Amino acid sequence: MRHGNLFVVSGPSGTGKGTLIARLLEEVPDAWLSVSATTRRPRPGEEEGVSYYFLTKEEFLSLAEEGGFLEWAEYSGNCYGTPRASVEREMAAGRQVILEIEVQGALQVREKMPEAHLVFIEPPSLEELERRLRGRGTETDDVVDMRMRTALVELSQKMEYDYRLVNDDLDEATRQLVAYVNEIAEQQ
Template identity: 55%
Template sequence: MSRGHLIVISGPSGAGKGTLVKRLIQDVANTWISVSATTRPPRQGERNGREYFFMSREAFEKAIEQDRFLEWAEYDSNLYGTPMGSVLEHIDAGDEVILEIEVQGAAAVKKRMPECKMVFVEPPSLSILEERLRGRGTNSEASIRARMETAKLELSRKLEYDKLLVNDDLDTAAKELADYVTGLTD
């Protein structure tokens, strides 16, 4: 059995990463989405090991000391990280491991695992990205402005990635991503 790959998928909020990853998991066999660890409490309906690995802050900090994360960061007073053990187990089992993560985290993963494959999902334009964010109806005006500024910074780093994917038409982008991932094992 051949080893799988770690495929890191990044891009601005609203670019369609989550939707493309869901399609990828449906369309390509032996794909597995990496589950992050967090110190935040579970929300209603969330299960440990499915949405996140829920950890105490003390346990998370001990895991940091033991170098058990590919990357980790603190957001909104909670710690989030990618457990290295489960990622490596799935790669060794031949799975294509999908890690959907923001740009800074992706750079940290690339340093730890230079062999990972990096995919950047971008919108067709900034104006379409803004339309998508507004269309969600869940973001405040301040949040939309902040996300647009972050998007500009993230887009400036897209050339650091192995594969650029413009999500203009969902079916086309989903096929392009599936073809890229299946091409890694050919």
């Protein structure tokens, strides 16, 4: 059994984080994707403990006050966070725990768990990132512009991460991410 580790994956919207993580989960048998907690109401098809842990605002804030989150933030009136207990439980069981969170959350995790391995996914270029975002066809020009501004801020913090990879070829980026996770897991 390998030693459990925590990998925090961040990067601008449109860099392919979700796709890379899905492929990583297929290729690394002991990898586990952390489930976040939220105070928002479940959407159709979402399952408790699979999609999110759905908590009341009071439950969430009480848990936050007790140090029960590795990171948390409030967006649009709802709270979102990474429960510490489930991450620690899965790491203790020898799992490679994967968190997909934004940069500010990743830096909060680094403060609470300095042993975490932070991975930053970069686009090949800003032009390609904008092309990907517009190619989705799901967001207005204003939303794409906002995501591009956010991407610049996130990219300015990439040097805070332990490992950075450019997702310009999905197969190669997957290979690099899987190799990094396996290398860290084998070192322990």
